[in-house]
Each structure stands twice: as structure tokens, then as C-alpha cells.
Amino acid sequence: MKQVSLYEAKTHLSALVEEAAAGEEIVIAKNGKARAKLTPVQQATPASGPRTRPAPRFGTWYHYGSTIPENFDDPDPEIEAMFYGDGEPNA
Numbered sequence: 001m002k003q004v005s006l007y008e009a010k011t012h013l014s015a016l017v018e019e020a021a022a023g024e025e026i027v028i029a030k031n032g033k034a035r036a037k038l039t040p041v042q043q044a045t046p047a048s049g050p051r052t053r054p055a056p057r058f059g060t061w062y063h064y065g066s067t068i069p070e071n072f073d074d075p076d077p078e079i080e081a082m083f084y085g086d087g088e089p090n091a
Helices: 006-011 013-021 077-084
Strands: 002-005 026-030 033-038
Touching: 002 006, 006 013, 006 026, 013 026, 013 033
Parallel strands: 002 026
Antiparallel strands: 026 033
């Protein structure tokens, strides 16, 4: 375990992070007292368990179970009647 001062840690942080990533534990001290420890991060495995729901497809509502109906783009008869018909919506 390597101990460095706070000033040295600020000055050489990038190199210390690389050493920690390589497996070394580094203690950062202020006024000779340990204040923090740099340790390597354990990488999570991609298959860390079953997913409870499918990954969302962004830009859609499929992940909530909603879908767009097939006739979504079909013209609305009431609106067409207002534009092309008698001017009154069908009531």
C-alpha cells in the first residue's frame, strides 16, 4: 500500500489512478493522516442476472406496452366534413 500527500495526489492524479487500476491501493494523506484510498474498481459482468423487463426502445412507448394503432394515419371523417363537407361536425 502506497501513501501519498494530498498535494502529490492533486499533482499526479492521472498516474495514481492508473496505478490503482493496475491493482495497487493508494492512500491519500493530509498532514500525515490518511483521508482517502484509491482502489481498483471491480468490473461488473454483463450477465449479472436476469432482466425483469426488456430494455426500452427510446422514442417509442413499446416498453410500456403501448402501440400505435394501424389506422393512426387514416383521415378523420369529422375533420374532413369540416373542411370539405357541410362545415358542421357530425354529431
